[in-house]
Amino acid sequence: MSQQPSIYLYGRRPVLEALRRREGVQKVYLLYGIRDEQEFRARARSVGVPCTVVDRERFTELARAAGVAVRETQGVLALLSPVPVRSLAEVLEAIPAGEEGLLVALDGIEDPQNLGAIARSAEAAGAHGLLLPRCHSAPLTPATLKAAAGALLHLPVAHVPNLGAALRRLQEQGWWIIGTAPDGEHLCWEPFADCSLVLVIGSEHRGMRPSIRALCDRVVRIPLFGKIASLNASAAAAVLLFEIRRQRQQSLSTVQVCCDVSA
CATH class of the missing domain: 3.40.1280.10 (SPOUT methyltransferase, trefoil knot domain)
Known part of the structure; x- marks a missing residue:
């Protein structure tokens, strides 16, 4: 079995599914002020995944690293282990x-x-x-x-x-x-x-x-x-x-x- 490089997952539903699965999520980043912030933080905490709330400038940098526009992320990014x-x-x-x-x-x-x-x-x-x-x-x-x-x-x-x-x-x-x-x-x-x-x-x-x-x-x-x-x-x-x-x-x-x- 080989592995691809680590990549980002984005969007509310995909990230929640990844947390539910409890596999592959290394860290979750949330844009400050998004709705459902507490739900994401609680879900991440329940499976032992670090969750960080960041300002728009930092979140924009992360989105750029993921190759997506901020508006496409719904304010949610997850760093995944290699697929x-x-x-x-x-x-x-x-x-x-x-x-x-x-x-x-x-x-x-x-x-x-x-x-x-x-x-x-x-x-x-x-x-x-x-x-x-x-x-x-x-x-x-x-x-x-x-x-x-x-x-x-x-x-x-x-x-x-x-x-x-x-x-x-x-x-x-x-x-x-x-x-x-x-x-x-x-x-x-x-x-x-x-x-x-x-x-x-x-x-x-x-x-x-x-x-x-x-x-x-x-x-x-x-x-x-x-x-x-x-x-x-x-x-x-x-x-x-x-x-x-x-x-x-x-x-x-x-x-x-x-x-x-x-x-």
Whole structure:
């Protein structure tokens, strides 16, 4: 497991979530005079995290170090420990025994806010990890953490040197690779294979690379009924993740009904 440099998290909700999780927060800074100051101080104190109230000049310096404007922070900054980055093997080992895996692989997502939003949807849908190529991928920045709303404190992240090689390795272990594209051959609500899945989300502008698309066991599309031609990458990821979750929950319900009837 490797680590990224320490970075700042900003915004009321993401910082409160980080404190609730009790992981990774080294210190909290509050802009003097903000509302909910006492709540933040009490929450930080309850988990043993130092909390400092500073004037606007000092807070502006901290915001500049975090790479954000003061108005975006809502008057709240948290210095985080480095985000742990795992190997693919470590992510796979953490999947509970007997549970079908669900991973999200990003092929060329370059917008930090899209990365954060996809991480948020992946964690909410119960995915077991996020696969990022070491090159041509958005970095884990304060904007990423803000968009993720705390999801990256829960969702394992793996950097893979070669995404294609990682997907081939997973296929050899019985995983299905599901690609996404506006011209996909299958509709997103067609039944997925009853096995571990990797959902591949392509670049915001170019989609999946041809070499990655060629590896997919299925390429799906989301039918659109308006006049726009496609969804934002993070919106598409959310739709597909929860469709996978819906199908899995439906399958579990069917098994339970069958067991009840046979009993």
